[in-house]
C-alpha cells in the first residue's frame with residue numbers, strides 16, 4: 354500500500370459516508386431542514402444578503418483548467434450566487 358492507495362481508500366470511505374449521511378438525513382432534511390433554510394433565506398433576502406467570495410467553479414478538460422465562475426455566499430444565511438468570469 355502506497356500513498357496513492359491510502360488517498361484512494363480514504364476518498365472512497367468519505368464518499369460512502371457522504372451517501373450514508375444523506376440517506377440518514379433525507380427525511381429530516383426534506384421535512385425540517387430544507388423548508389426552514391428556505392424560509393430563513395427568504396427573510397434574509399428582504400434585509401439584503403451580504404455576500405463574500407467563497408471559491409471558483411472549475412471546468413477541467415484534459416490539461417486545461419477554465420475558471421467558469423466565481424461563487425459567493427451570504428455571511429448570514431448561506432445563500433449562494435455565481436458570477437461568470439469574462440476573460
Ligand SMILES: [Zn+2]
Pocket residue numbers: 394397398401402403427428429430431432
Ligand atoms: Zn442572506
